[in-house]
Amino acid sequence: MEAFKTLTSTVAPLDRTNVDTDQIIPKQFLKRIERTGYGDFLFFDWRQTPEGKPVAEFVLNDPRYHDAKILVAGKNFGCGSSREHAAWALSDFGFRVVIAPTFADIFFSNAGKNGIVLVRLSEGEVETLLRNAETIPGYKLTVSLQDQTVTDDRGFKASFEVDPFRKYCLLEGLDDIGLTLRHAAELDKYETQHDHATWLQAK
Template identity: 50%
Template sequence: MEKFTELQGIAAPLPQINVDTDMIIPKQFLKTIKRSGLGVNLFDEMRYLDDGSENPDFVLNKPAYRDAQVLVTGDNFGCGSSREHAPWAIADFGIRCIIAPSYADIFYNNCFKNGILPIALPQDQVDLVMEDAEKGANARISVDLEAQEITMSDGRTLPFEIDPFRKHCLLNGLDDIGLTLEKGAAIDGFETEFAQARPWV
């Protein structure tokens, strides 16, 4: 998993509450077990018109936000079904950080497993970042995970909280497999000892 240390990029405003996982990646795209290739279908029903052409009014189709790496959105983001394809699609599009007042628990946990930093802030602070994001591509924000700080385009900073263990995993690029491999020497030692003590197994 790619490490997350500090991110500087464009933030896209999506001022909508209760964005569920079916809106993030509709069910017809869940047939794959690959994490790549889903970015093109992120927010599919909002990004594309019935004829398959892009909806020019959707934020990620606007020239200023096509390369957005941060998404600023509303309360209860990622609600609905527990599909891990939702953070897969977000990451594949290129978004590494989400800022919202709150998240659905399963989606929130899945973000960390896929190298995405979901930041929860009070609504009034989300409003400030949203207002900054609405300035377009000239307004770049910085997210410093080590310092736990967001710096907006005008220099104002906002601190954020994160669980220390999840912070450690993101800073070091550790998903569940990576965490297990960190214990590789201990696992090898146990297997050797077990085999010697019980050769008949």
């Protein structure tokens, strides 16, 4: 998992509330066995018509936001089913940060384990960021996980809370496997002792 310290990026505004995981990654793509390649299907039903034509007015089809790594959305982002594929799709598409007033609990956990920083700001602050991203060409934010701040070059500044353990894992780039491997030496020692004890008992 890629470590996260500070990111400055264009902002993509998704002015919708209650964005659920089936909208983030529709169920027909859950049969894939890989953890990569889901970015092509992010918001699939919103990005194209039933005939397969791009929806020009959808934010991710707007060339102004093609390099955005920060997504700003309405409250209750990531609600619905507990599919980890939603976090995979956002990450694979290139998003490192999602800012919203509230997030669904299971999605919040899945996103953190996949290197995505979720930032809770007030509805008023999120509304300001949405309007700025929609109206200011090339609008960018800087998100500092170390300082727990969101800033722009126009005077906006907001602070956010983050669980200390989650912050540590994101700063160090540690997912569940990475955390386990940090104790590889102790695990190897335990396994060696366990195997030796089993051998002695079998004699």
